[in-house]
Amino acid sequence: MLIVQKFGGTSVGTLERIEAVADRVIETKKSGADVVVVVSAMSGVTNQLVEYGEHFSKDPNGIAMDLLLSSGEQVTTAILAIALNAKGYPAVGLTGAMAGIYTDEVHTKARIENINTARIKSELSSGKIVVVAGFQGITKGGDITTLGRGGSDLSAVALAGALNADLCEIFTDVDGVYTTDPRIEKKAKKLATISYDEMLELASAGAKVLQNRSVELAKKLNVKLVTRSSFNHNEGTLITLEDNNMEKVLVSGIALDKNQARVTLRGVIDKPGIAAEIFTALAKKNINVDMIIQNVGQDGTTNLGFTVPQNELELAKDTMSSLSAAKHVEYDDAIVKVSIIGVGMKSHSGVASLAFETLAREGINIQMISTSEIKLSVVVDQKYGELAVRVLHDAYELDK
DSSP, rough: OOEEEEEETTTTTHHHHHHHHHHHHHHHHHTTTTEEEEEEETTHHHHHHHHHHSOOOOSHHHHHHHHHHHHHHHHHHHHHHHHHHTTTTTTEOOTTTTTEEEOOOEEEETOOOEOOOHHHHHHTTTOOOOEEEEEEEEEEOOEEEETTHHHHHHHHHHHHHHHSEEEEEEEESSOBBBOEEEEOOOOOOBSSEHHHHHHHHHHTOOOOSSSSHHHHHHHHOOOOOOEESSSSSSOEEEOOOOOOOGGGGGOOOEEEEEEEEEEEEEEOOOTTTTHHHHHHHHHHOOOOOOOOEEEOTTTEEEEEEEEEEEGHHHHHHHHHHHOOOOEEEEEEEEEEEHHHHHHHGTTTOOHHHHHHHHHHHHHOOOOOEEEEEEEEEEEEEEEGGHHHHHHHHTTTTTOO
């Protein structure tokens, strides 16, 4: 049996916690399983490294930044390997490059293209625990790359898929997936199971438990994925294929995404090709556009609004300044996105009307709306975000 275990920044935040992780890994090894461990940087380290990198430039060289940022995970990898060896369990620490994780050349946001598992398999066959630095890989040309925020989850799922692992466990500071953030709503309940699609929507909508690209990859590779706490032995949440029982539940969860900003273009020339020009320019800068809304054109012009991650707003501003598609551009970073997710929405009506009625009753104005088969998202003023989550959680009776 092969198990891939990933431990996040809070789980390895101190030397004492790294020792606790070593003990947890040893438990798994004692059960008779081969173990590959993927680790993040110690809590706070990546933010500190970003500050170092941006001290001299707000737009530092991508290759240099990846070289810098990847060091955080390498430190954790080395310390954990040392700890395991000291406890009498042979272990080897590997960087992403040493583990054979090859990516494209988009620095700071690279995507995994393939994994050469020969080195890992060789180490496992010799009885060693393999510790791999998450969040990183290498280009075919030999440059170190990083996978973007939450990339260690992606590393773990990709390795689990490439190695045909029996299980991939994601250990964090929470013991599973909840109906919403328990810090916002104390009545939030932990889910025993959730579908890949629901988890993907929750992750993309702002839930911090799992990174959305990792869930997407888990679904593609059919990786059995469990998220659980590194601080207790409670049962976690299984992310798996959708079944008929899941559709009986109207809504599974509510997510709040505070990392949102809105761009509004007024007086956009209303002719074919303008939207393509705008969004192609954003795509070339690797800016992730989420919600898009366009008004009906009048007098040859229209208004176009879209949201981007708050930390990409400055880059979006620079991109918009180079275009002449609109007479006036407005920016607003005092917004949040609230999303309602559930596979049951496919077979039940009235989800949207209940959401709108609930928000209206609380005097919360909806600025933007987007829907998919299993998700309804609204943009509201930042100050109403947590209130919106609580009242919607009550409205859909998610505490029952």
